[in-house]
Amino acid sequence: xxxxxxxxxxxxxxxxxxxxxxxxxxxxxxxxxxxxxxxxxxxxxxxxxxxxxxxxxxxxxxxxxxxxxxxxxxxxxxxxxxxxxxx
Numbered sequence: 001x002x003x004x005x006x007x008x009x010x011x012x013x014x015x016x017x018x019x020x021x022x023x024x025x026x027x028x029x030x031x032x033x034x035x036x037x038x039x040x041x042x043x044x045x046x047x048x049x050x051x052x053x054x055x056x057x058x059x060x061x062x063x064x065x066x067x068x069x070x071x072x073x074x075x076x077x078x079x080x081x082x083x084x085x086x087x
Contacts, residue, residue, distance in 0.1 A: 009052045011068065013083065014082070015081065016081055018081065023083075024080060026047060032046065032056060044058065045059050052068040054066040
């Protein structure tokens with residue numbers, strides 16, 4: 001996992017639950033897009049990163065938090081893994 005300036009963890013990319021049901025895409029512009037099952041863009045919003053901690057605010061105003069621990073995104077009750085880029 002790369003670390004970028006100000007000691008913020010690089011979180012940009014797609015994060016997926018082990019069963020693939022939830023996919024959270026963290027975009028470089030601070031926006032995020034979460035798909036659930038067949039429902040694309042089930043939740044959209046923005047995120048900020050402080051160190052390895054993430055704060056989310058979705059477009060309805062709902063807030064959530066997450067942390068990167070050992071390369072895994074622990075987002076509230078979810079555990080998401082960084083999706084590998086296709087080779």
